[in-house]
Amino acid sequence: RHVRLLGLSVAALWTLFPVLWFLGAAGAIADATQRLTTESCDVLSKGFFLSALMLFHFQRDSGEHRARVVDLQQANSAQKLFLRFVFHEVRVPFHSVLLGLECLAEEEELRPYRPLLQTLTVAAGMMDRAINDVLT
Numbered sequence: 001r002h003v004r005l006l007g008l009s010v011a012a013l014w015t016l017f018p019v020l021w022f023l024g025a026a027g028a029i030a031d032a033t034q035r036l037t038t039e040s041c042d043v044l045s046k047g048f049f050l051s052a053l054m055l056f057h058f059q060r061d062s063g064e065h066r067a068r069v070v071d072l073q074q075a076n077s078a079q080k081l082f083l084r085f086v087f088h089e090v091r092v093p094f095h096s097v098l099l100g101l102e103c104l105a106e107e108e109e110l111r112p113y114r115p116l117l118q119t120l121t122v123a124a125g126m127m128d129r130a131i132n133d134v135l136t
Contacts, residue, residue: 006052
């Protein structure tokens with residue numbers, strides 16, 4: 001709406017140029033007055049024209065920007081939902097493996113394998129921290 005109003009203002013100011021020229025040529029207005037009014041119309045019309053262009057540009061860009069922000073927010077929430085699901089599906093069985101390793105390390109019959117079981121438990125703990133870091 002404002003762009004249209006500014007455009008009409010520019011058109012009205014531009015139509016004054018030939019009128020001022022004819023008035024000056026006919027001697028109806030003094031040369032200084034003609035020059036002053038012509039320069040004033042020129043400055044005003046350029047200002048209105050640039051304002052209309054900027055307003056049109058910002059209105060168009062703001063609509064595109066809003067649509068892009070909505071698209072990015074939807075993609076972000078879909079990605080978060082996917083990650084939550086995947087990491088839940090990874091975390092539950094992984095914690096079962098970690099618990100199994102800890103239980104095996106406590107068994108007396110497996111005493112000769114304790115260093116290996118402790119290494120596996122430490123490695124599993126590091127993987128657990130990495131998974132938690134990704135989730136948070």
